[in-house]
Amino acid sequence: MGSDYLESPDDGECPFSRVFWNGKSPVESLSCPFEDVGIKRTTRRKRVNLDSLGESLRRLTSPTTQTIQLALQRTVEVYKQREIRRNEDGKGEKGVSERCPYLDYSGSEEEADISGILQYSATLLGVRFEELRESFGEELFGLCFEENERVLRAVGSNLQDFFNGFDALLEHLRASCGRRVSAESPSFLCKDAPEEGGLLLLYSHPTPAVGLAMPGLIRAAARRIYHMEVEVQEASPAGDSSSSSSTCPSSSSSCLSFLIKVTRPSASPKPLPLKLSCSPPDLRIGLSTFCRAFPFHLVLDPGMAILQLGEGLRKQAKCEPHRTLNFRDCFEIVSPRIACSFQAILLRLSTPFTIRTRPDNTGLDTKEKVS
CATH class of the missing domain: 3.30.450.260 (Haem NO binding associated domain)
Structure with missing residues (x-):
């Protein structure tokens, strides 16, 4: 039975290890107190259960203000390093962070105009807004992935199952906290789109920051969890890819749609598809x-x-x-x-x-x- 305790690789599978070592692994208990403060900490992992799955997805789909701010700073830092490499002496006219003063915003996500910050930063950096938006989504996913890699890898066996598992796990978390799902609760549905040759992801009642980050978030999830490259295109809610929008989505949209096409499939072998039948005599029960x-x-x-x-x-x-x-x-x-x-x-x-x-x-x- 799973639990919310953090475990370290040194604990092994013994359920009594924390009792004998007072909640610490033997390595941590025997470490010398006179060693340097900067000693490398033992890597710790979280057990995979319904609670940890729901909590990890909550952090991904409802990020805190600090997480959003850090993702913005990381996004600009990527272009800052590119600018430094372009200059032989490593100095530019102004540091990128100095030219983007609105990165250190305060207040809640709803109060902050994330799209406005990205638009302004894109203008100063001389890059396309769509490129910066995608980079922001990749950094946002990266922050959550660094904290919850083991848990996020257990959500689904493929990209479609990954997003389709969000609702049930988030509902379990809400139920365990005594809250009910409402009409405004974010919802994800990823289905096949054979006409377009890919997947169609529907994101209902999106939060502003996550809705903005979805193209990069989808690409990062495909690359880091399933080792494949995808192309993400925003489509109309009806799934018409011809009406894709190059501008940022409105936070008031009740549903966002994203067409996902695989450009480089995973090298790992795929499981054999199940043979389905619509004939009643073929029923096993x-x-x-x-x-x-x-x-x-x-x-x-x-x-x-x-x-x-x-x-x-x-x-x-x-x-x-x-x-x-x-x-x-x-x-x-x-x-x-x-x-x-x-x-x-x-x-x-x-x-x-x-x-x-x-x-x-x-x-x-x-x-x-x-x-």
Whole structure:
């Protein structure tokens, strides 16, 4: 069973090591007190469990003001080093940091105009805004990756699974803190885009800084976790890549879309794809057995008709078997707060849903009520 304790490589797998050594590894306990203060600390890692996964993603999707500021400073530092290398004597007219006085902003993320800072810095540095924006996203991901590399590598087996795992893990973190998902909670959905030959990432209710950083963040995640190069293009919410925007996204946008195309695939071998079938005779388990084994599942068609219902939900809704039902007649969505439609559900497909049965406020029996 996982925990939130930090572990070091010296602890091994022994669960009693911290008890015997008072919370420290043997190497740390035996270190000489008269050695230099600048001694290299033992590398420590965090255990991978639901709490650590959710916390790492929270830091990535809701960075603190200090993290954003450090990412901005790192971004400008990259171009500062390039400028120094361009000058033979290592001196320019002005240091890049001196020409970008707005990097040391104060206040919350909402109060700070991150896009304005990047626009101003791009003008002073003589680079394109899109290039600086992408570099900012890479630095922001790099900061989180340096702190939580082991945890972030465990989120998904590929880039699509990586982003599709965000919602469930963030919802677990909110639930453990006693908070519920709201209509304004950020949500991620990464799906295949066969027409464009890549993936389409939908980012609903984005935070301003992360929405701005997404192109670079996606590229950095693909490179550092999955060892592949991708090209990221901002698209319209409908997935039309022809209307890609070269300017920064508006913080008021309710949904941002990014088209991801692989330019250099990973050299690691890919797992063999599973062979799927739509034929009922090919089922390894009967439908009735499946509905008993997974009592709280349901399958909907585009018209919100219930095609399949687990036994637990059927008993809660007091529905008779083999009766055609509509989701709206039997259930209502508690969270997230979205329209009760098939398309609205598809946009939050990787978000955990909470539903409840509709209250019986009439004297009609169940058969008359849902018919």
